[in-house]
Amino acid sequence: MTNFIVPDLKITPRTGGYARGQDGFEHILRSALALLVNHGSAALTLRRIATESGMNVGNLNYYFRSKEELIRELLNAVISSYEESFDEIIHEPGATAEARLENLVMLILEDITTKKTTRFFPELWAMANHDPFVYDRMNELYDRARVSLNELIGEINPALPDDERKILALFISASMEGMTMFAGYEKPWREQMPMLEIIARRSFIQG
Numbered sequence: 001m002t003n004f005i006v007p008d009l010k011i012t013p014r015t016g017g018y019a020r021g022q023d024g025f026e027h028i029l030r031s032a033l034a035l036l037v038n039h040g041s042a043a044l045t046l047r048r049i050a051t052e053s054g055m056n057v058g059n060l061n062y063y064f065r066s067k068e069e070l071i072r073e074l075l076n077a078v079i080s081s082y083e084e085s086f087d088e089i090i091h092e093p094g095a096t097a098e099a100r101l102e103n104l105v106m107l108i109l110e111d112i113t114t115k116k117t118t119r120f121f122p123e124l125w126a127m128a129n130h131d132p133f134v135y136d137r138m139n140e141l142y143d144r145a146r147v148s149l150n151e152l153i154g155e156i157n158p159a160l161p162d163d164e165r166k167i168l169a170l171f172i173s174a175s176m177e178g179m180t181m182f183a184g185y186e187k188p189w190r191e192q193m194p195m196l197e198i199i200a201r202r203s204f205i206q207g
Contacts, residue, residue, distance in 0.1 A: 006111050008033060010080040025063050025073075028053045032074050037119045041127045046070070068133050078120070079141045086148035097155035102205045104148060108176050109197050118184030121177070146173050172204050 011026050031052040035043045046067055050060040064070040089103045111117050128135040149169035153160065183189040183196055
């Protein structure tokens, strides 16, 4: 099986008059990600992000007019990194649809064991429980993430109706994401992830 890795962020280069601020833009997003992962959503304030980035709030506002805009860009950079990795898998030359689905499933489960993923997504879902803006962005994020699963399921079973394919993709995604709280970074079942991967392979690909 080919090894694939999800980078922390994939940040789209800015254009026009914003291009000269690309380094600062990326630095702020990486600082925000580090704060969320290491200190939780309570630390994700513009003042704290500015301090983490080595600037004042006024400088931060040059790049982002609001916290919502910053979160939108952060989530977009995170999901874009997954989309790039997923796209590499689903278009792997010479691999069968089943092999590509297996690679995708293994990538997601391995990624769950990283500190970034174990901490990042649960923190955002907690925010989403009380913040409609974050709730909408998180649903958008997962909708985009399931596109690759939908595509591979369609290749494996072309006769499956579109609505059933979407439900199956949701079930596979939710089953894997649920492992985050049990077998993620520093979680009680972390050492059992290899066995969980075998079960996932048998359930989602071989079954």
